[in-house]
Amino acid sequence: MMVRLTIDDKQIMVDAHMNILEASKKLGIEIPTFCYQARLSELGACRMCVVEVEGMGKLQTACTLAVAEGMVVQTGNARIKKARRMMLEFLLINHPLECTVCDASGECTLQDFAFKYGSAETRFTGEKRVLRDQIISPLINRNLNRCIQCKRCVRVCDEIQGVTALGMSYRGADTIVGPFMDKSLDCEYCSHCIWSCPVGAITSRAMKYRARTWEMDKAEAICPFCSCGCTLHYNHKDNVVHRVTHTEGRGINQGSLCSKGYFGYDVINHPERITSPMVRNAEGVLRTVTWEAALTTVAGKMGQIKDDNGGSSIGGIVSDRLTNEDLYLFQKLMRSVYSTNNVDTPSGMWSRAVLPVLEDRLGVFAATNSTDELNYVDALLIVGCDVTVSHPITGLRVKHAIHRGGLVTEINPRRTALSRLAKRSLTVAVGKELALVKGMIAVIIEEGLYDSEAVKDYKKLSDLEFSVKEKDLNVIARNTDVSVDDIVQTAREFAGAGKAAIIFGETAALHSGGDLLINALIDLLMLTGKLGQEGFGLYPVIASTNFQGTVDMGIAPDRLPGHVEVSSATERKKFEKAWNAKVPKDTGMNALEMIQAAADGNLKALYLAGVNPLATFPGGKVVAEALKTVEFLVVQELFLTETASMADVVLPAGTLAEKNGTLTSMDRRIQRTQKAIDSVGLSRPDWRIFSDLGVMGGENGMKYVNAAEVLDEIAQTVPFYSGISQHILADNGLQWPFSREDAREKFHEGYLGTRHLLMDGVPLDKRIFSAVSGWDTHGADSQYPMTLVFEDLLFHSGSFTRYSESLNKLASEATLLMNPQTGIGLDVPDGSTVRTVSAQGEVSVAVSYSEDLALGVLFMPRHFANAPASALMVPGRNRDAETAVVRVKVVKV
């Protein structure tokens, strides 16, 4: 319903749910506020927003008063001005006025309003409270003297982040904001409170007193830490990044960040960054050399190995954190200059496990829908991942859905931070998820809850029915340790929901039978008709920042850019023409095969760009062997990692803050990231290094002046990136596939491309149920009876954030999580060290008991040097699917 009202003599028609503040904003009238924030609940505490409404005696708070038909409002007359002046005077009685040093100065609402609406003199004096700065956490600083009790921090922590770490105690002028019982803060460090505080009461300790707000320049970039693809601004001064900010309403994150995005920036100017190229000299020592010398060495040696042993003896593994331009040039260098299809990335293991299933069943090779659609789902299944940890901003969307009453069911081997909020958390051992999903399908068929319209032309419905009815629901319930009621309810909720979606992660996909589970999940979506519309769909999630970019840019031994097959002669022709060079026709080796081949002496040269296989690849011993045996090892890195220190040539690369380019988020959004600071030391952006090596290798087609030129070439060679340019990406990202014309003409009007795939439904030839047989995808192994799951941590991503001092303050060591029931037979006390042994190797690590885990399942973070996951992960030529979950036994020391 619309109502008409008058504000400051101007008439306006607005929606009846609006408050006066929002209506005034539409008219361009500014009303000062402290406690109001659009996305938070109303409070009406600060009384700064007072307005005069005809017929109401007292002044009213604009932020809490709803508009009504015929209302006449004044927002700035003498009476209001006086009231605001008084409010400010009251606030300043008990305010330290230390703007000279306060970190909020320059962005402080109190400072601004005192200047704009306040009076120059103070009539009241009183004892000011003096509380020291309190370090309530390693990264968050609290100065209660500056607090104006607006409660924004408390509300944002509760309503947006869902953590409720902050509260208010005492009354009046003594009110303090802080953690429960004023102990130290135990939270997700999402930075929402810092960002919400209108004054300098809650600030970042990482930048405390290091730079003033106005001194720093800002550059808009994309966060390098996960595939959510958040937009952030690097704030820098004197070529040092001092903090990260974000803008309300901008980007995928819409004004939120997580701990990694907000605090992880200190890797950029880390003192241990490699600042010049190094070559191993005759004595076997890495020595600093000029770029010229380093590049000549690489080009010369690579050329020689190619001539002697052929391109197939050269391999390259590139990080999935790099930009699309970097990735494209890397594979172009490998294919056109070094004549090899041995190109891969660590997340290739994920892509090879998940994408074939998606392509086969749905004809897509990415998440079907946009992450922001999760805000409004009515039912959601989260299988085998903790999305609030691996993808914190996507996690916020899920929390938002829960806030709105969305029914979220978690199926995971452990309870997570989301379990407390979710409707239901089903703790199921690895491998048993399939039984649960089949149970749900059985209920849906049994009770006729499926979308009969949607399944009309599907084949094999009866096979599906047969496959799920093999076992009785009671048996399923007993086997999975979940009650029948939970299975039935979850099934009913999912089938009956207006909008429903499924998220699945590494634990679900990267174990031996992961593909069966994904197939069953797709069956569930097909059966209930939850595909091809807003709020529906399937979200495969992996943290690797630009994993979608690696898929799109052809970082795979069998795929060229545009996800086309290397084996197709027509596709190869196309690229040969575009690159004016030959493209090898044989499928190459994947990352694990390359490592094995190097260890066997069959691979002569290995180019590692931003990857640290010693820490992150399965089979620690084989990897060490491979790096030692390989004739020529080039490592392009930010830090002298374990792997880099074994290299023959080390090339210093740049972080995302030091280069222009594009990244593709997990929901297919291509976004622009911009350079904030000049390259640290002599380091160079990755694409530039690849380009230089290409030219030195004799390919003039590898010559590029800037990253934009590379993007132009991508726009010509990758069909679904066709027509893209830095210019078009300036305002928003673009979700592929998009229309070239719309992108060109409407990019500044918010054209976003395709929000969700499968708009015409599942392709006709794919309308078949898979009806997977089998119930347990993991199985048992008497020698290694337990299952170890490598998990992501909220505060870390990959081995990259190990270099962030801020994040290390939050978590820097691995422990082995175990259910105390599981531990009974082992007789090991909490905190004691145990040996965890897999078929591959073993690590010694301290045990930490937690009731949250399923029986027989162990959890360990994969990021830390004290317990390298690589030592336990079992490699194997084609069994790369077993890198998220391994079978282990635990031995008491």
Place this chain on the structure above:
Amino acid sequence: MGLMTNIFQTDLIKGLSLTIRYFFSKPITMRYPEERWELPPNHRGAQILKKHPDGKERCVGCGLCPEICPSDAITLITSENEAGDKRVDFYEIDLGLCIYCGYCQEVCPVNAVFLGQDYELTVTDPGRLKVGRNEMLQKGDDPQYDNR
């Protein structure tokens, strides 16, 4: 005419008499460095940093002077000290860049930085023109450089 001048060297005599006259009169130039200018009290010379009477530094590291300086002559680095307060780690003015406009003095909220009386800024090594915090604090204590 020319002949007479040549014979009697009158020009020489004229010149010499001028020299002799000035030789015995009071000199106009200043005999630097024995003598120095009496500077006006608001002369804008090299900066000094003042302390509080109790010896504590006045500068709180607010960052306003480097911000306002039109020639980017001031470098300031601050951080958090052990007590959680703001600490000035580094403060330096490059007198070779400074245009002696006095904005830094004007903007300082705690009256820490002033343009002092020191104008003898000739050096052989331009690096010496970068004056650090300790030197400026010393000058601030020295009445020779402080005109307040």
